[in-house]
Amino acid sequence: MAELGVETEPTEFEPSGRFGVPGRPLRRSSFLIGFTGALGVLLAYAVFLGVRNSAGILVLVVIALFLAVGLHPAVVRLRRWGLPHGLAVAVVTLTVVLLIVGGLLALVPPVVTQSGQFIEHLPGYVDDLRRNPTVNDLVERYDVMERVQSAANATTIGRALGGVLGGAQLIFGTIFRALTVLVLTIYFLAYFNKLRDLGYALVPRSRRERVRLIGDEILTRVGAYMVGALTIAVLAGASTFVFALVVGLPYPFALAVVVAVTDLIPQIGATLGAVVVTLVGLATDLPVGIACLVFFLIYQQVENYLIYPKIMRRAVSVNEVAALLAALLGVSLLGVVGALIAIPTVAALQLILREVVLPRQESR
Numbered sequence: 001m002a003e004l005g006v007e008t009e010p011t012e013f014e015p016s017g018r019f020g021v022p023g024r025p026l027r028r029s030s031f032l033i034g035f036t037g038a039l040g041v042l043l044a045y046a047v048f049l050g051v052r053n054s055a056g057i058l059v060l061v062v063i064a065l066f067l068a069v070g071l072h073p074a075v076v077r078l079r080r081w082g083l084p085h086g087l088a089v090a091v092v093t094l095t096v097v098l099l100i101v102g103g104l105l106a107l108v109p110p111v112v113t114q115s116g117q118f119i120e121h122l123p124g125y126v127d128d129l130r131r132n133p134t135v136n137d138l139v140e141r142y143d144v145m146e147r148v149q150s151a152a153n154a155t156t157i158g159r160a161l162g163g164v165l166g167g168a169q170l171i172f173g174t175i176f177r178a179l180t181v182l183v184l185t186i187y188f189l190a191y192f193n194k195l196r197d198l199g200y201a202l203v204p205r206s207r208r209e210r211v212r213l214i215g216d217e218i219l220t221r222v223g224a225y226m227v228g229a230l231t232i233a234v235l236a237g238a239s240t241f242v243f244a245l246v247v248g249l250p251y252p253f254a255l256a257v258v259v260a261v262t263d264l265i266p267q268i269g270a271t272l273g274a275v276v277v278t279l280v281g282l283a284t285d286l287p288v289g290i291a292c293l294v295f296f297l298i299y300q301q302v303e304n305y306l307i308y309p310k311i312m313r314r315a316v317s318v319n320e321v322a323a324l325l326a327a328l329l330g331v332s333l334l335g336v337v338g339a340l341i342a343i344p345t346v347a348a349l350q351l352i353l354r355e356v357v358l359p360r361q362e363s364r
Contacts, residue, residue: 057180059334064181066341068188069219070226071096075189089189097182102257109254214355221351222344228311233263235307236270236299240277243295247288249281264340268327270300322346 051058071092078088188195196215203211237260244252259273274296282289326346330338 060177060180061184062334062341064184064188066222066226066344067181067185068192069222070230071185071189072192072219073223073227075192086190089186092189093182093186096185100178214351218348218351221347225344225347229264231311232303232307233260236260236263236273236303239299240273243292244277247281247291249277249284249288249292255280270296270303274300322350 074092075085075088078091079085083091196219200208200212200215237256240259241252241256243249244255249255255277258276259270262269262273262276265272274292278289278292278296281292326342330340330342330345332338334341
């Protein structure tokens with residue numbers, strides 16, 4: 001086509017040539033070296049300040065990236081079934097949103113119902129306390145009523161109002177962060193291939209193919225880990241739902257959602273969910289609580305030795321000690337988010353160590 005006088009368009013990551021030819025590199029004078037070093041120090045300090053001031057946003061970006069990597073195989077599967085890329089991203093996003101909304105609808109009504117029941121029965125609790133002679137004696141002895149009246153001043157009311165505003169700020173802040181993660185995940189899913197190609201284009205051409213192979217393997221492992229973790233969490237939630245129906249626990253679907261969500265946290269998540277359901281069972285009836293404890297003891301053994309090895313170790317092979325240390329370090333750095341991304345990060349570092357670092361050390 002070039003011989004016929006038709007210009008070929010450059011690819012997305014190749015120079016167009018319309019802005020001239022790059023000149024010769026500058027000579028390395030002592031002034032240029034010192035000036036470049038000073039600019040490097042200032043740039044490093046500016047990057048440090050930027051990372052420190054935007055740590056919260058960076059955490060949201062990391063969460064969205066991991067979600068996009070985990071959801072990208074679903075987009076690829078839908079593309080193979082004939083759906084356009086935009087429609088596939090929309091279907092995956094809508095499915096995730098529906099799951100989140102379903103979980104909220106399962107958790108919020110029980111909390112509102114129980115809070116309303118407590119407020120409704122609160123006058124009866126107060127009357128019972130007032131009829132108690134021991135309580136009346138303590139009220140008169142320690143001047144409880146006078147202390148309550150003195151505490152109900154402007155300062156206390158202002159603090160209470162500040163607490164209410166703080167709670168509202170926490171709620172709206174959580175909603176804003178959730179929407180930010182959702183929007184970023186949609187963008188990362190929509191431009192996943194372009195972002196990946198841009199990252200590979202920054203690598204020198206001589207090493208680009210090897211970096212592409214290792215990078216694709218890392219992305220595959222991260223996605224497989226997230227799919228496996230979701231599968232295990234769904235199995236845990238479904239098993240809890242069936243058990244709760246059998247023993248007659250209140251709000252079985254809400255408890256199943258709690259177990260599924262906590263089961264996503266490595267190492268300690270399954271125990272947290274078991275503790276919550278067992279406490280609810282003990283509050284319902286002592287035999288029911290004991291049955292909950294026995295059920296989770298048995299189920300966790302089945303999950304650890306049968307379900308987890310078949311689903312996870314084929315996708316992500318990580319040393320148990322390294323996984324535990326990574327989970328603890330992730331919790332200390334980023335909280336629950338750090339625990340969620342700890343194991344796929346260790347899997348990626350383990351692959352780089354085996355394929356890049358160790359062979360280089362052996363060749364020296």
